[in-house]
Amino acid sequence: MSPLIGPVRALPSARFRWTPTGSLEFFTCFIAVLKDEPLASIEAWIHSALTYIADGRHLLAKALNATSLPQERTAAIGSAHRGLLAPLVSGLSAMGVKDTQRALLFIQAITDASTKRIEAGHDAEAEIKSATAFCIAGLTSI
Numbered sequence: 001m002s003p004l005i006g007p008v009r010a011l012p013s014a015r016f017r018w019t020p021t022g023s024l025e026f027f028t029c030f031i032a033v034l035k036d037e038p039l040a041s042i043e044a045w046i047h048s049a050l051t052y053i054a055d056g057r058h059l060l061a062k063a064l065n066a067t068s069l070p071q072e073r074t075a076a077i078g079s080a081h082r083g084l085l086a087p088l089v090s091g092l093s094a095m096g097v098k099d100t101q102r103a104l105l106f107i108q109a110i111t112d113a114s115t116k117r118i119e120a121g122h123d124a125e126a127e128i129k130s131a132t133a134f135c136i137a138g139l140t141s142i
Contacts, residue, residue: 038090038091038092038093038094038095039091039095039136039139039140041087041090041091042088042091042092042095042135042136042139043132043135043136045087045088045091046107046110046111046131046132046135046136047128047132049084049111050111050114050115050118050124050127050128050131050132051124051128053114053115053118053119053124054118054124054125054127054128085104088104088107089104092104092139095139097139097142099142102142103139103142106135106138106139107135107139110131110134110135110138111131111135113131114127114128114130114131
């Protein structure tokens, strides 16, 4: 694992109880710790997002997505997703990435591929490590 993740590992994650807003609070907390290190915050975001997939917490969101939800709930879920992406966009901008939408699409494609592999039973830690390294290498080259 990259040494950039160290500050995230040091956060008192036991304080955070998982709820849809609790996840947003946790992401916001660790991004705040790393706000002066955009590359580290992006790496932490990718690593944490894939860890969230690997430990099964995203299964609830997938199950909800398969149901018919009231429009206000669908809007709230969309708002939460945009809130989760905000620190990533900030990190990309702070890195000087000119086309943040393209970079977000690249990150999404890599994390989607890793999600499928994790859900198919591939070693989650290896997938997370490879996807994170691949994303960071790509971002530093554009």
